[in-house]
Amino acid sequence: MPEFDLVVRNAQATTASDSFLCDIAVRGGRIVQLGLDLAPGAREIDAAGRAVTPGGVDAHCHLDQPMEGPARMADDFATGTRSAACGGTTTVIPFAAQMKGQSLRAAVEDYHRRAEGKAHVDYAFHLIVSDPTPKVLKEELPALIREGYTSFKIYMTYDDLKLDDGQILDVLDVAREHGAMAMVHAENADCIEWLTKRLEASGRTAPRYHAHARPMLVEREATHRAIALSQLVDVPILVVHVSGKEAVEQIRWARGLGLKVFAETCPQYLFLTAEDLGTDDSYGGARCVCSPPPRDRANQEVIWDGLADGLFTVFSSDHAPFNFDDPAGKKPGGEEVPFQHIPNGIPGLETRMALLWSEGVLAGRITPQKFVELTATNPAKAYGLHPRKGTIAVGADADLVIWDERETVIRNAMLHHAVDYTPYEGMRLAAWPGMTLARGEVVWDGSRFSGKAGAGRFLPCGAPSLLPKKRG
Numbered sequence: 001m002p003e004f005d006l007v008v009r010n011a012q013a014t015t016a017s018d019s020f021l022c023d024i025a026v027r028g029g030r031i032v033q034l035g036l037d038l039a040p041g042a043r044e045i046d047a048a049g050r051a052v053t054p055g056g057v058d059a060h061c062h063l064d065q066p067m068e069g070p071a072r073m074a075d076d077f078a079t080g081t082r083s084a085a086c087g088g089t090t091t092v093i094p095f096a097a098q099m100k101g102q103s104l105r106a107a108v109e110d111y112h113r114r115a116e117g118k119a120h121v122d123y124a125f126h127l128i129v130s131d132p133t134p135k136v137l138k139e140e141l142p143a144l145i146r147e148g149y150t151s152f153k154i155y156m157t158y159d160d161l162k163l164d165d166g167q168i169l170d171v172l173d174v175a176r177e178h179g180a181m182a183m184v185h186a187e188n189a190d191c192i193e194w195l196t197k198r199l200e201a202s203g204r205t206a207p208r209y210h211a212h213a214r215p216m217l218v219e220r221e222a223t224h225r226a227i228a229l230s231q232l233v234d235v236p237i238l239v240v241h242v243s244g245k246e247a248v249e250q251i252r253w254a255r256g257l258g259l260k261v262f263a264e265t266c267p268q269y270l271f272l273t274a275e276d277l278g279t280d281d282s283y284g285g286a287r288c289v290c291s292p293p294p295r296d297r298a299n300q301e302v303i304w305d306g307l308a309d310g311l312f313t314v315f316s317s318d319h320a321p322f323n324f325d326d327p328a329g330k331k332p333g334g335e336e337v338p339f340q341h342i343p344n345g346i347p348g349l350e351t352r353m354a355l356l357w358s359e360g361v362l363a364g365r366i367t368p369q370k371f372v373e374l375t376a377t378n379p380a381k382a383y384g385l386h387p388r389k390g391t392i393a394v395g396a397d398a399d400l401v402i403w404d405e406r407e408t409v410i411r412n413a414m415l416h417h418a419v420d421y422t423p424y425e426g427m428r429l430a431a432w433p434g435m436t437l438a439r440g441e442v443v444w445d446g447s448r449f450s451g452k453a454g455a456g457r458f459l460p461c462g463a464p465s466l467l468p469k470k471r472g
C-alpha cells in the first residue's frame with residue numbers, strides 16, 4: 001500500500017517567501033510532506049523542475065449574481081469554476097449580494113442554492129451589503145460574520161447597491177467590532193451621474209464614453225473619502241479594483257500615515273486602456289466596459305510599480321461575465337444601448353494567473369514569490385482562508401499549479417467560461433498552467449478539464465490574518 005495518494009516530484013515549489021526544489025506528498029487532499037526522495041505515492045506526477053505555485057485564490061469574481069433588469073451573468077458556479085480550474089485558480093470568492101429591501105440572510109441562502117452541487121473548486125462568499133437596516137447591522141451581519149462570512153463589499157456607486165457616507169460608517173463600525181474585512185468600490189456616484197447626463201444630452205452615448213463618465217478623479221475622490229471614513233471608525237479597509245495613479249497616490253498617502261489600507265488591482269488595469277472601449281462610436285468596445293474603466297499606458301506602469309513594491313495586497317480578476325452578443329448581456333434587449341445601460345464587467349477568471357505569470361514574472365517585472373503573494377497567499381489571508389489555502393505547506397490543501405513555459409496565444413475558443421469573448425483575444429503569453437490540482441485531484445492537465453461538479457466545497461472563512469493579532 002503506497003504511503004501517499006499522490007507525490008508530485010521535482011517541483012520548484014514557490015511560496016510567498018521561498019522557492020525550493022522538493023517532492024510534494026499528498027494524502028486525503030492535503031499536503032502531508034515536503035522533502036527530497038519521498039516514498040512512493042499511488043499516483044506520481046513528475047514536475048521535472050518546473051515552477052509549482054499554490055492554486056490561485058481569486059478573491060473578487062462574480063458568478064450567477066442576481067441582477068436587476070434584463071442582464072444575466074453568463075457564468076454560473078459550474079462554468080465559472082471550470083474556467084477557474086483551467087486557469088490555475090482553485091478557490092473563488094464571489095459575492096452573495098443583498099438586494100435593497102432583502103434580508104442579508106436570504107441573499108446568502110439563495111446564493112448557496114446557486115452554488116450547491118455545481119462548483120468544481122472550493123469557494124467562499126463575500127457579502128454585498130446594500131441595505132444596512134438596523135436589523136442587518138445589529139443581528140444579521142454579526143451572526144453571518146460568526147458563521148464564516150467574514151468579508152463584505154461596500155459600493156459607493158451603482159444606484160441599486162450604493163451606500164451614503166453615514167451608512168458606510170455604520171457598516172464599517174460592524175466590521176471593526178466583529179473583525180471583518182470591508183472591501184470598498186470607490187467611485188463618486190454623483191459625479192458619475194452628473195457627467196453621464198451631460199454626455200447623454202450632447203449625444204455622446206457610445207461605449208467609449210463610459211470612460212469619460214468615470215474619469216480618474218471620481219475614483220480618486222471616493223478612494224480618499226473611503227480612507228477618511230475608515231480612519232474615523234479606526235478599521236482596516238481593502239480598496240478593490242484600483243485602476244491608476246491618482247487612487248494609488250491616495251493609498252500611499254494613507255499608508256504613510258500608518259493607516260491600514262489594503263488595495264487590490266486586476267488584469268484590466270495592466271493590459272487594457274480606455275482605447276479598448278473604442279476610438280470611434282462603434283459598439284464593439286462594450287466588451288471592455290467595466291468600472292472603474294481601464295486608463296492609459298502611464299497608469300498601467302503605475303499599477304505595475306504598485307504590484308512590485310507592495311502597494312497592492314491582492315491581484316484579482318473581477319470576473320463579471322456578460323456575453324457580448326446576447327440580449328441578457330452587453331446588448332440589453334438585443335439593442336446597442338447608451339453606455340450607461342451596458343452591464344459593467346469583463347471576464348477574466350481563466351486568464352488572471354497566466355497573464356501575471358507571463359507578463360509579470362517571466363517578463364522580469366515581479367518575482368515569483370510576489371506572484372504567489374498577490375494571487376494566492378494574501379487573498380487567502382485577507383479573507384480568513386490561510387493557511388489552508390494560498391500556500392504550499394504541510395497541512396495546506398493540495399491546491400497546486402504546475403507551470404508550462406509554452407507560448408500560448410489567448411483565444412476565446414480555448415477558454416472554459418460561458419462568455420462569448422475574452423478581452424485578451426490574440427494576446428501572446430509565454431506560459432500557461434500545465435496542470436492544476438484541487439485538493440490533490442487533477443482538474444486540468446494542460447489540455448483537458450477533468451473536474452467534477454459538486455467536488456468544490458464551501459469554505460467558511462475565519463478572521464482576516466493580514467495584520468498581527470492584538471493581545472487580549
Ligand code: DUC
Binds near residue numbers: 185291292318344346
Ligand atoms: N465593476 C464592478 O464593480 N463589479 C463588476 C464588474 C465591474 O466592472
Ligand code: ZN
Binds near residue numbers: 185240241291
Ligand atoms: Zn466593484
Ligand code: ZN
Binds near residue numbers: 060
Ligand atoms: Zn466586482
